Amino acid sequence: MKKTLFISLTGLLLSGCAGTYIDKNTVPNWTDESVIVFGAPANYHFLMSSGSLEDGQFIRNWVVAKNTVAAFSQNGFTLNKIKAPDTLALTVASAWSGRGQEIFTPCGSQKAPAFHVPAGKVLYFTHFDFRISGKRLVTDYSQHFEQAKAYVESAYPHLKGRLEQGQFELVPINRACEYNQ
DSSP: OOOHHHHHHHHHHTTTTEEEOOOOOOOOOOOTTEEEEEEOOOOOOEEEEEEEEEETTTEEEESSOOOEEEEBBBBBBEEEEEEEEEEEEEEEEEETTTTTTEEEOOOOOOOEEEEEOOOOOEEEEEEEEEEEEETEEEEEOOOOOHHHHHHHHHOOOOGGOOEEEEEEEEESSOOOGGGGG
16 A cells, blocks of 8 residues: 555656746745745655535545645755645655655544635745654644744745744545555
8 A cells, every 4th residue: 555655646746737846946826826834853744635615524536636735845844835825734654764664644533734825925834843642643743933934034035024834723634544555
């Protein structure tokens, strides 16, 4: 199953539906795009997918997803340009450890962060503090807005003064746990 998930992730990344990293000169089209900012340890990668919140849970849009964001931390932060407005949730995280790469997906009653992203914004949501505990990925969340602001303003001067604090909520992901076997 993990091999199938990896192949699926690779396909999503190559399909052109992924949100894109921004370089030092990228200026989003503020009418229908936004920039999302997260903090994360360097040895973790994560995937956020488009969907909607229905009856208190995240439902991934498998057919017409606006965004699938593959994020890899650079200097402790990741910035991605996405089509907006959209609702995203953390749907996969992978960790590089002494045991190689391990892939985790929230499922069943596990909760994951969901994010509402309006158009025309640069939003910092949270810092993911990932760690492996046995065979499970544990995710804690912390706020480092001032560090994110300093990083964004020094590395992306054209975004200076635009970073705002975004909000997220922890919700169950509508997915069976067979993928975590």
